Amino acid sequence: MSPEAPEPGTVRPGGRTARVRTAVLRAAGDTLAERGFAHLDLADVAHRAGVGKTTVYRRWGTVTGLVADLLVDMAEQSLPRTETGSLLGDLKANARLVQRTLSDPRQGALFKAIIAAATCDPRTAEALHRFYDTRIREWAPCVQQAVDRGELPRGTxxxxxxxxxSAPLYYSLLAGGGPLDEAAADRAAQAAAAAARAGVYVR
Structure with missing residues (x-):
């Protein structure tokens, strides 16, 4: 592979091949949620998706290439930022979106499998980092808007x-730190908002 060539699975297919990508990513996500990263196999994913394994090997190349593309797709499919007009309202909307995702039986298991894989696989870790970076950049403007409104100190x-x-919600997912419900989401938002108002996150 040349230095300029993209990682396997990171080029978005278009037209008629989009259906293949959708089916393969769905199959990969289902396998991860049900059986974990250790049991993710490209040939099995191809069979489950109803496509030729040659297609899967050619497009994604490796399991980690497939997981990377799955995370790209998950970031792009996530709901857009909600604007309520207040910092706490916006942070609660964010927290409840994270909470609904992580408490969903399929999505919660899927994130657990990917996070576990990322602890020992550098490419999966990098793909996970890109996923979170995309989502954080999506929601960060609501905090800047609060700064502009005078709700938060400059330099936050x-x-x-x-x-x-999101940190305490992921802790609950991974370490069983209490129920992962809307009350937990609201507490996480309230704590972050209070700390931000107090200047804890001023650079």
Whole structure:
């Protein structure tokens, strides 16, 4: 592969091949959620998706290439940022979106499998980092808007505030740190908003 060539699976197919990509990514996600990263096999994914394994090997190349593309797709399919007009309202909307995703039986299991794989596979870790970076950049403007409205001190790091909202929810997912419900989401948003108002996230 030349230095300029993209990673396998990172080029978005268009037209008639889009259906193949959708089917393969769905099959990969289902396998990850049901059986974990260790049991993700390209030939099995191809069979499950109803496509030729040659197509899967040619397009994605490796399991990690497939997971990377799955994370790209998940980031793009995530719901857009909600604007409520207040910092707390926006952070609660973000927290509840994260909470609904992580408490969903399929999505929660899928994230657990990917996070577990990322601890020992550098390419999966990088793909996961890109996923979170995309989502944080989507939501960071709501914090900057709060700065502009005078709700938060100048110099507040918007990305850190958004990370602070989701961190306790991922802790609950991975470590069983209490129920992963709307009340937990609202507490996470309230804590992040209070800390931000107090200047904790000023750079």
């Amino acid at each position: 790091d918007a990305h850190e505030v958004v990370r602070a909202v």
